Amino acid sequence: MEKIIFYILSATILSLSLMSVLSRKLLRSAVYLFGVLTAIAGFYFLIGYHFLGAVQLTVYAGGIVVLIIFSILLTHEIDHQMPTPDWSRVAVAGALCVAGAVMFVQLLQGSLFSRVEAPEQSDLNTVGNTLLNPGGGGYLLPFEVVSILLLAVMIGAIVIAKQRHSVDNSSPEKQAP
Amino acid sequence: MIPGVSLIEILTVSTLMFFIGVYGFLTRKNLITILMSLELMLNGAAINFVAFNKYLYPGQPNGQLFALFLIAVAACEVALAIAIVINLYRKIKAVDVEQVNTLKH
Amino acid sequence: MEGYAFTIWIILLPFLVFLVTGVLSLRIRPQLAGWIGTAGILVTLVLSLLTAWNYFSAALPADGGWPTVIPVNYTWLRFSETLVVHMGVLLDPISIMMLVVISIVSSMVHIYSLGYMKDEPGYARYFAFLSLFSFSMYGLVLATNLFQIYFFWELVGVSSYLLIGFYYDRPSAVAAAKKAFIVTRFADFGFLVGILLLSWYSGTFDFLALNNPDGAAIAGAASATFMGASVLTWALVLIFIGGAGKSAMFPLHIWLPDAMEGPTPVSALIHAATMVVAGVYLVARLFPVYHMSGGAALEVVAWTGAITALFAALIAITQEDIKRVLAYSTMSQIGYMMLSLGVSGYGGEEGLGYTASMFHLFTHAMFKALLFLGAGAVIHAVHSNVMGDMGGLRKYLPITHAAFLVACLAIAGIPPLSGFFSKDEILAAALHHNPAIYGIALLVAGLTALYMFRLYFRVFWGEEKAYAHKPHEAPLVMWGPLMVLAALSVVGGFIPFGHYVSSDRQVMAMHPEMSIAVTASVVSIAGILLAMWLYRKPSAVPAQIAGSLGSLYQSAKNKFYIDEIYMGVTKKVLFGGIATPVAWFDRHIVDGTMNAIANLTAWISSVIKGMQSGQVQQYAVGFVVGVLGLVVIFIYWLKF
Numbered sequence: 001m002e003k004i005i006f007y008i009l010s011a012t013i014l015s016l017s018l019m020s021v022l023s024r025k026l027l028r029s030a031v032y033l034f035g036v037l038t039a040i041a042g043f044y045f046l047i048g049y050h051f052l053g054a055v056q057l058t059v060y061a062g063g064i065v066v067l068i069i070f071s072i073l074l075t076h077e078i079d080h081q082m083p084t085p086d087w088s089r090v091a092v093a094g095a096l097c098v099a100g101a102v103m104f105v106q107l108l109q110g111s112l113f114s115r116v117e118a119p120e121q122s123d124l125n126t127v128g129n130t131l132l133n134p135g136g137g138g139y140l141l142p143f144e145v146v147s148i149l150l151l152a153v154m155i156g157a158i159v160i161a162k163q164r165h166s167v168d169n170s171s172p173e174k175q176a177p
Numbered sequence: 178m179i180p181g182v183s184l185i186e187i188l189t190v191s192t193l194m195f196f197i198g199v200y201g202f203l204t205r206k207n208l209i210t211i212l213m214s215l216e217l218m219l220n221g222a223a224i225n226f227v228a229f230n231k232y233l234y235p236g237q238p239n240g241q242l243f244a245l246f247l248i249a250v251a252a253c254e255v256a257l258a259i260a261i262v263i264n265l266y267r268k269i270k271a272v273d274v275e276q277v278n279t280l281k282h
Numbered sequence: 283m284e285g286y287a288f289t290i291w292i293i294l295l296p297f298l299v300f301l302v303t304g305v306l307s308l309r310i311r312p313q314l315a316g317w318i319g320t321a322g323i324l325v326t327l328v329l330s331l332l333t334a335w336n337y338f339s340a341a342l343p344a345d346g347g348w349p350t351v352i353p354v355n356y357t358w359l360r361f362s363e364t365l366v367v368h369m370g371v372l373l374d375p376i377s378i379m380m381l382v383v384i385s386i387v388s389s390m391v392h393i394y395s396l397g398y399m400k401d402e403p404g405y406a407r408y409f410a411f412l413s414l415f416s417f418s419m420y421g422l423v424l425a426t427n428l429f430q431i432y433f434f435w436e437l438v439g440v441s442s443y444l445l446i447g448f449y450y451d452r453p454s455a456v457a458a459a460k461k462a463f464i465v466t467r468f469a470d471f472g473f474l475v476g477i478l479l480l481s482w483y484s485g486t487f488d489f490l491a492l493n494n495p496d497g498a499a500i501a502g503a504a505s506a507t508f509m510g511a512s513v514l515t516w517a518l519v520l521i522f523i524g525g526a527g528k529s530a531m532f533p534l535h536i537w538l539p540d541a542m543e544g545p546t547p548v549s550a551l552i553h554a555a556t557m558v559v560a561g562v563y564l565v566a567r568l569f570p571v572y573h574m575s576g577g578a579a580l581e582v583v584a585w586t587g588a589i590t591a592l593f594a595a596l597i598a599i600t601q602e603d604i605k606r607v608l609a610y611s612t613m614s615q616i617g618y619m620m621l622s623l624g625v626s627g628y629g630g631e632e633g634l635g636y637t638a639s640m641f642h643l644f645t646h647a648m649f650k651a652l653l654f655l656g657a658g659a660v661i662h663a664v665h666s667n668v669m670g671d672m673g674g675l676r677k678y679l680p681i682t683h684a685a686f687l688v689a690c691l692a693i694a695g696i697p698p699l700s701g702f703f704s705k706d707e708i709l710a711a712a713l714h715h716n717p718a719i720y721g722i723a724l725l726v727a728g729l730t731a732l733y734m735f736r737l738y739f740r741v742f743w744g745e746e747k748a749y750a751h752k753p754h755e756a757p758l759v760m761w762g763p764l765m766v767l768a769a770l771s772v773v774g775g776f777i778p779f780g781h782y783v784s785s786d787r788q789v790m791a792m793h794p795e796m797s798i799a800v801t802a803s804v805v806s807i808a809g810i811l812l813a814m815w816l817y818r819k820p821s822a823v824p825a826q827i828a829g830s831l832g833s834l835y836q837s838a839k840n841k842f843y844i845d846e847i848y849m850g851v852t853k854k855v856l857f858g859g860i861a862t863p864v865a866w867f868d869r870h871i872v873d874g875t876m877n878a879i880a881n882l883t884a885w886i887s888s889v890i891k892g893m894q895s896g897q898v899q900q901y902a903v904g905f906v907v908g909v910l911g912l913v914v915i916f917i918y919w920l921k922f
Contacts, residue, residue, distance in 0.1 A: 003181035017194050017217050021201035025210060033213045036194075040220050046179060047231050048198045051242050059248050062634075064216065064255045071259045072209055073296050075266045085204045093203035101196040103913060108185050108192065118236025127238045131245070139242050146249045155255040157260035179647055211899075241393060274898050 012039040024082045026072050030065060037061045051124050069074055187228040193220035206279040208265070212258050216251065223247050286353035287332055289371045292326045292381065293424060296417035297588050299323075301597055307406035315406035316399075317445030319413050320392040323385070326416070327469075330385035334378050338782060347787035350374045350490060352426055355823035359429075364485045370426040372436040372489060373785045376566055376640055380423035383647045386770070388416050390763035391551040394655050398662060401779035406546070408448060415441035419556050423560060427487035428477045431564065435473070435528070438557050439466050446544040453624055455796025458540035465537040469527020476520030480571075483513060493570040496785075500571055518572055518579040522565060522586075529561025530613045531620060532590040538613055542605040546661060554612050562619045564788060569636055569785060573628040586622020588722045591617030595729035599736065600828075600839040601780055603667045604657050607648070607737050611693070614726060615646050620709040621723065625715035626785060633785030635715065637792065638707030641779040645700035648774050652767035657688040659760055660741060663753035669737065670747040674746030676889060678753040683742050685764040690738045692771045694731035694806045701772035701801070709798050727802055766812050800824055 013036055020032035037060045044053030133142040194217060200215030221243045227239050230240025269276055299322035303315040343349055352365045356368035392412060399408055418437035425431035434751050440463075447459030481487050484500050492500060506513040523534075530538035552558070565572060565583055591614045597611035619639045626635025659682040664672055676683040692699040695706070705727060712720040755761065780792035816827075828835045837843060893904070 002179045006182045006186075010186075013190060014197070015191055017197040020217070021197055021205075021210075021214060026207065029210055029213060033216060037220065038215065040224065043224065044227060047227060049227060049231070049241055050210070052227065052244055055248055059252055060216075060220075065250055067259050068209060068213060069253055071262050072265060075209070075272055080233050082205075082207055082210070085206065089204055092903060093200050096203070096903065096910065097196040097200040100906065100910050101193055102201065103910065103918075104196075105189050105193045107917065108188050113184055113233055114232050116236065118234070120235045121238065124239060127241055127245075130238050131242060137237075139246075142246060146246055149253055150249065153256050157256045160257070161260040161263045200904055203906070277896075277898075 002046060006043070007042050009039050009046065012036075013043070024084065026076055026080055026082065027069070029080055030069050030072060033068070034065045035060055037065060048120075051127055184228060184232040188225060190222040191221040191228070194218075194224070206273050206275055208258075208262050208274055208277075211274065212255065212262075214278075216255070219247060219251050285336065286333065286351055286371070286373060288329060289373065289424070290354045292329050292333070292385075292540060292582060293371070293417060293420045295322050295326055295329075295419065296413045300417055301633045301815045303406055303413060304410035307410055310406065312405035315409045316396050319409035320389075322395060322413060323389050323392045323416055327385040327389045328383040330378075333373065334382050337373060337375075337378050338716030340721070342716065342789070348782070349787075352490070355426060361664070365481065365487070367429045367487060368426055369430055371424045373424070376563065377423050379418070379640060379644060379783055380563055383644055384416070384419050384423065385646055387551055387555040387651045387767075388412075388419075390506070390651065390655070390767055391547045392543070394550075394627035394658070394760050394763045395545075395547045397757045398658055399545060402545075402665060403677070404448065407445055408445075411444045411448070412548075412551070414559070415445065415552060419560075422560060425489075427488045427489060428492075429483065432470075432473065432477055435524070435560065436470065437554075438560065439463060439470070439851070442466075442541070442552050442557055445540045445548040448544055448548065452543065454540075455543040458537075458543040462537035462541050465534055466527045469534050470524050472520040472527075473510070473524020476522075476524065479513060479517035479520065480512040483517075485627050492568065495570060495574075501573060512575065514571070514575045515578045518568070518575050519582055521568065522561075522583055524580065525561030526586060527561070528564075529558050529616045530590075531561065531586050531617065532593050532613075533844060535590065535594070535613050536755070536848060539606050539609045542603070542609050546605065546654060546658035550651045550658065553609065554650040557870035558612060558616060559619065559643050560640060562616060562623065565620070565623050566640060566803040568638065569623065569626070570628065572623075573626075573785070580623075580624045580626075584621050584719060587617040587620025587622070587624055588719045589617070590614070591726045592722050592729075593617075595726045595733065598733040598840075599729065600835060602669050604660065604672070604737065605654075605667055605740065606668055607655060607669075607733060608653055611653075611730070611733065612650055612784050614730065615642070615650065615693070618708055618723065618726065619643050619646070621719055622711055625712050625719060627715075629786040630788070630790065633790065634707060634792070635711035636785040637780050637783050637790060638704060638711050639781045641777075642701075642708055644777075644779070645692070645704045645774045647770070648767055649689040649699075649701060649771040651835045652685060652689040652764060652771055655760070655764055655767065656682050656689060659756040659764065660686075662756055662760070664747075669740045671747060672741045673744040674742070675753060676742040679742075679755050679757055681761045682764065685761070685768040686738060686742065688771055690734045693734050694810060695727055695802055696806060696810075697799070698775060702799075703775035704779075706795075706799050706802055707792060709802055710795050713798060724802065724805055727811040728805040731806040732813050735810045736817050739813055743818050745820045 014030045016035040016039065020029050020036060023029040023032060037056065041053045041056040044050075044056055130137065131139050131143055136156060198214045198217030198219075198221060201217065204212055205211050205214060226240040226243045226247070228240075230238065234240070266272055267278065299319055303310075303318055307315060316541055337348075337351070338394045351373040353371055353373065357366055358369045359367040361367070392409075394693075395408065395412070395666045399405055402408065415438060418434050418441055421434035422431055422438055425434060443459050443463040446462050447455050449455045450459075478486075480492070480500070483487065483506065484492060503599065508516055525531075527534045537559065538553060542549055544553070570822045572583070594610040594613035594617060594841075598607050600615060601610060619642050622639035622642065623718055624635070626633055626639070659679065660675060663675070663679055663682075666672070690701065692701040695702045709720060709727070712723045724783055778789040778792070784790040893900075
């Protein structure tokens with residue numbers, strides 16, 4: 001059963017990824033991306049990491065994709081159609097990606113991974129304790145660093161996106177939408 | 178562990194997803210779609226973390242935590258990128274990377 | 283040996299004056315610089331005369347030879363236990379004689395310059411350079427060793443260069459200064475190699491050790507041979523090349539006539555009386571070594587001197603520029619001194635040539651300085667160097683005329699003026715050694731009288747020219763030195779020179795030989811009479827003679843084309859044969875390599891610049907290619 005679900009998820013992820021990359025309509029592309037992210041969240045649930053799956057759904061699918069869609073709506077017409085990329089670019093990128101994928105997948109086939117046997121500990125308790133543990137093996141410092149990063153990004157995003165009055169405030173169409 | 182699914186299968190999926198992201202990154206011209214390709218690549222990496230955690234080190238949650246941090250950083254990145262996109266759009270009425278080459282000078 | 287420590291101030295004082303006037307030349311009034319310079323040189327004159335008096339009035343040592351005194355000997359550079367370079371003061375008869383000559387002529391020139399250079403721009407600079415020259419010249423003659431003499435040798439070269447180029451806004455003066463410096467520098471290369479050879483084999487620079495009559499120091503150099511002659515001979519010939527360059531011996535003489543571009547008092551001091559005889563002094567200084575090396579080196583000296591004397595005298599007859607006549611005359615007279623040294627033996631009567639040479643150096647310095655200063659007075663009066671612009675000046679310049687006449691008679695060798703005595707001794711020495719050289723010397727004596735009186739009659743007699751303004755006698759500061767030098771030219775010959783200066787330091791009695799004296803005087807008077815017949819009244823005879831001599835006259839007038847030969851050699855051989863290929867190599871191979879590197883860099887950077895397109899995705903392609911390349915290299919190829 002899980003095996004079938006995994007294959008379905010995998011197929012969804014790969015096909016939606018491809019469509020998201022190939023689609024000529026921006027908004028559709030974003031929706032495909034939303035599908036990919038959701039499928040990944042499903043994969044997390046499948047593997048048993050419920051907290052991670054929940055975060056993936058809320059932050060990625062709920063937050064980031066919405067942000068992307070907002071920005072698309074702010075900058076483009078909804079039915080805006082992107083031109084097809086020139087064939088030389090497609091050829092180079094395609095060749096590189098196919099070569100890379102073949103190489104890595106081929107490498108994977110020969111790889112031997114050794115498993116460290118231990119009782120499964122994937123509940124939220126362990127995650128929370130490890131995340132907020134200031135001692136050995138804890139992630140309190142990166143946690144705080146990420147929080148400061150988030151603050152900095154908030155300020156930075158506001159500063160960057162803010163209307164600059166000193167720059168060209170004479171043109172009315174430059175007013176923030 | 179998903180019964181009947183090996184680690185290598187998961188990793189193959191994530192690798193393919195990563196290279197699909199790379200393809201998008203290289204071919205697209207629109208900044209927003211490039212950003213989306215980037216998300217694909219990031220998620221491919223996140224799947225790797227999670228799969229390794231689950232299959233090789235089930236006793237500790239480090240892979241999950243990396244995936245968590247990755248999501249946080251991705252959120253930051255997207256927020257900043259969107260700010261830049263909007264600013265750029267205001268300046269040059271486009272979000273085409275080929276027109277953003279002032280770095281060269 | 284005590285009591286000569288003050289002699290160091292003879293060297294140092296002009297140097298201090300040079301520093302003071304040189305550094306302050308733009309700050310102080312020019313007259314003050316002139317007075318400081320003159321006062322300084324007068325103090326050294328007093329000190330020099332005091333030194334001479336102390337030295338020559340002291341009782342002779344038991345062996346009857348004049349001693350060598352080294353009152354100051356500062357160790358400057360210590361190469362090894364034996365090879366040490368000193369800076370010091372060496373007093374012996376010839377260095378004291380040179381001291382006296384330099385200090386007298388230099389003082390007279392300083393005083394004269396106060397008037398002559400008046401109102402010239404660069405007056406203070408002029409006196410600073412004169413002091414520098416005096417310092418260098420004193421250091422040269424008082425040197426205790428070859429290294430010190432070389433050091434000061436170059437310094438006099440520099441000060442000569444500076445003074446020839448005094449009118450540096452005149453291209454001809456700049457060219458002349460460069461020519462003098464390059465030619466003498468070229469000769470000094472020979473000098474340097476000679477010094478190195480000699481010191482390598484003897485292990486010492488000191489004159490005292492080198493000149494030791496037992497020959498111990500130079501034995502090594504004398505026994506080693508190179509191309510059929512001993513190394514000692516080679517070294518001495520090379521050193522003589524240095525001396526020949528400084529003393530304007532043929533064929534290194536070409537700089538001296540051009541050096542007349544400098545101010546006339548400078549010509550009197552440097553290019554007539556003192557610096558140009560440095561070569562003679564150098565040979566005299568090393569004379570025992572020259573003698574001990576066997577005859578070859580001295581033979582070179584003698585023939586170079588004789589050829590130069592004849593050659594310069596012939597050119598002097600044809601020149602029109604009053605200072606150039608005097609310049610060639612100087613060359614001729616220095617040739618005389620050289621040939622006299624070359625024919626000399628060592629000790630007793632044999633050493634007559636040495637004494638005669640030094641004697642002639644002394645008397646020549648006086649009357650040649652007088653001639654130049656007199657010429658300066660004439661030039662000052664008529665504002666021209668060319669004899670064609672002069673004539674009948676005896677009415678306007680009575681004092682100059684009298685002094686000039688005395689000098690002409692002295693150089694021509696008319697008894698009882700000083701030139702007669704010294705020239706007579708040279709002729710006697712030449713006759714005893716080598717009749718061929720005697721013949722040349724006698725001919726030159728006649729030619730000397732001819733060209734000097736040609737000059738004299740054309741300037742002071744002959745047809746009176748239409749002068750722009752009436753020529754007037756020079757002021758007291760200018761004719762005063764003329765009088766002093768004229769007096770010395772008259773009485774200088776009566777100094778019993780052999781008593782003081784001789785090759786082996788022993789007192790030597792000189793007794794004029796009647797036959798030679800009469801012959802020389804007759805030849806000189808014949809020259810004078812010929813000049814009087816040709817030039818006293820304007821006549822067409824000189825032109826006819828010149829015409830009948832044809833090519834000989836033309837080539838003499840053109841200085842036997844030596845300059846042209848030099849130019850030809852330099853242009854054809856050096857420039858065409860060596861410099862042009864070298865320049866081509868430099869331009870195409872050396873520069874070409876550099877340009878190729880630069881072009882390659884430019885090409886690479888233009889290629890790299892293309893990579894930096896500002897297109898993020900192109901960078902990403904590069905990045906991906908790089909990562910995949912690393913994977914291929916490390917995993918598939920190197921199989922980690």
